[in-house]
Amino acid sequence: MRLLALENLSKVYNKNTRSETRVLQNCSFILNKGDFLIISGESGSGKSTFLNIAGLLDKEYDGEYTIRGQAVEKHNSNQLAILRNEMFGIVFQDYVLVEDASAYENIIIPLYYSKKYKRKERRNRIHEITQTLKIEDILNKSVSQLSGGQRQRVAIARALINDPDVLLLDEPTSALNQDLAQGILQFILSFGQKHHKTIVLVTHDTQNIPNVFNKHYQLADGKMTLC
Amino acid sequence: MMDALMLGFKDLFKNKRLFFIFEACLLMVCVIIMSVSFALIWELDQRSIDRTSSEAYTVIPTSNDMTSNSQLISKVNPLLNKGGRSFFHSEYLTSQMGLTTVIVIDSSLNDLLYSDEEMNQTSYAKIFTKADLDQTLMTIDFPEPTTFGSTDVSRFDERIFDSFFDDEVIIVLLHTNELGKWMESTYGSEIFDLVDNVQFTASDKQNGLVAAFEAIFDDSFLTLQPSSYQNDELRFILLYVFPTIAFVIAALLVALTIMYISLLKKLYREYTIHLISGATLKAIYARNSVFIIILIAFCLLGVSVLNGFELNDIFGIISVILLLIFFTFELLLYVVLKKRNISITLKGVD
Known part of the structure; x- marks a missing residue:
């Protein structure tokens, strides 16, 4: 089942200015339910830009983007907000956490806007996810006091909390040491397999990637090719 | 939400x-x-109440000779019966009443405050106050026939009454020819107060009241200086x-x-x-x-x-x-x- 498709996607930063930069050129991409997909490329090749567009964080692009067969441009801002809440769970390289809030306050954010989980179910859902990620004991700590590994687990918990269909992982382990990175990646992948999630992993390092991915796109010079 | x-x-x-x-x-x-x-x-x-065309004065004492006080009062008295308005703080009544007492002379208030019968009397006074002073007022020996008015004080012209405090006793004199009886004339502070607070309207000026009033002070111990304070x-x-x-x-x-x-x-x-x-x-x-x-x-x-x-x-x-x-x-x-x-x-x- 096709979840999303991007056709002839192009992205230009600082359009019509002297510093105009073309990052993506006519890239096409299809994501089916259950796919485990890697997008690799050198630093600055446009991987994060691509992920931002796919995750509905960037609306300024050329090309066609459809989600479950419906054009994204036809959605209004409220519908896009619902899609971001229900469909995508995004894990960023630098965690993107609210620094002066506790781990609990960070993890609960998607549930504030969720239609899947009612108010009274929130606590159980958080308990369920944090137990799986083994971060129950740090829930009340401010995230600024947490280690890199703990912060990344909090970010993953937030991405998973609303049970999204697609997990978008933007170099989720690049800030962590090798052992920790492997452990976290293994966890996400096994969680994805167990819960039938669709995963898109963006990375510049394809060396230490487990062999569970069924598709591999490569981004170079703004072009996307299926390897 | x-x-x-x-x-x-x-x-x-x-x-x-x-x-x-x-x-x-x-x-x-x-x-x-x-x-x-x-x-x-x-x-x-x-x-909005046309103060710009009114005449008011700043009073400057130029002598310590208070002997002409009574003369001054007797000259100002008939003039204020014809027009203009003023007020002064009465030292005697203030000490008797235990509250600051202000005496107002304003012929333009007559129609508002007095009946025809009252108007026909040559000298008359009415007391209006926001304080409950009925008992005290009965015991005081006023210089002229006096009644205690029940008129709502808020109906008075704001130009004068807004400048008083709520608990002050306000006495409005009607057409008195004996203003001197209401004033302490030895030291001149009340006449000073009266002249300092005097106001004439444009129509008073047209009727020659302003010129007549200013002429009173030509040889007086008080000198008038037209005040353009408002402007x-x-x-x-x-x-x-x-x-x-x-x-x-x-x-x-x-x-x-x-x-x-x-x-x-x-x-x-x-x-x-x-x-x-x-x-x-x-x-x-x-x-x-x-x-x-x-x-x-x-x-x-x-x-x-x-x-x-x-x-x-x-x-x-x-x-x-x-x-x-x-x-x-x-x-x-x-x-x-x-x-x-x-x-x-x-x-x-x-």
Whole structure:
């Protein structure tokens, strides 16, 4: 089942200015339910830009983007907000956490806007996810006091909390040491397999990637090719 | 929506120090505007009753010779029966009544205060007071026939009665030919008070009363200097106070805006994380509005306390200004949310 498709996607930063930069050129991409997909490329090749567009964080692009067969441009801002809440769970390289809030306050954010989980179910859902990620004991700590590994687990918990269909992982382990990175990646992948999630992993390092991915796109010079 | 409001309260609690600084600034703006509005409304009110064409004087004593006091009173007395108005604080009655007592001579009030029968008497006085003094008044020996009026004091012409305190005893004299009996003439302080407070209207001037009044003081121990106090005050407010106040208010509003933008910048990363997680712009608006609405509500409460909880022009002016501030802040939020790109914020560029 096709979840999303991007056709002839192009992205230009600082359009019509002297510093105009073309990052993506006519890239096409299809994501089916259950796919485990890697997008690799050198630093600055446009991987994060691509992920931002796919995750509905960037609306300024050329090309066609459809989600479950419906054009994204036809959605209004409220519908896009619902899609971001229900469909995508995004894990960023630098965690993107609210620094002066506790781990609990960070993890609960998607549930504030969720239609899947009612108010009274929130606590159980958080308990369920944090137990799986083994971060129950740090829930009340401010995230600024947490280690890199703990912060990344909090970010993953937030991405998973609303049970999204697609997990978008933007170099989720690049800030962590090798052992920790492997452990976290293994966890996400096994969680994805167990819960039938669709995963898109963006990375510049394809060396230490487990062999569970069924598709591999490569981004170079703004072009996307299926390897 | 409940969650958005709850998050708004959390933001407020997290930024409580900034909230108090905001509140102090906003209250300062409001208090300044209130003071200036009071002054302006008072001045405009004064102008609306045609003070500009009235004659008033500043009295300058030029001699210690008080022997001509009685003569002066006897000359001023018939003149004030024909027109003009004035008042003085009576030392004798103040000591007798135990309350500051003011005697008013204003022929223009006669129709309002007296019946035809009373008007036909050559000399008559009526006492009006906001205090309950019936028992005290009975025991006092007044210089002339006196009755105690029940007329509502608020009906009196505001030009004179607004300048008195609520608990002052106000005695209005009707057509007395014995003004000297009501005054202490040895030291001249009451005649000084009477002349200092005198006012003539434009029609009094046309009737020659002003010239006649000024002529009385040609060889007197008191010299009259025409007072342009009202115009000077308005000119001073408009030329000096207003620009200064406008500058201070503008500076405070700019400071408030800068502080608000810095608060938005601080909160924007969190807002962005919420937007990524599925928040709508409406939810972010609702959340942000909690801070602004509480800020403005507290300010309005402070203003109401200072204004004695009266729904008057001042309250209206402040409400409109606070409403404008509210919409300005909401507009700023709209600009910030619409203009910025979520993905760029996440990279830490902003």
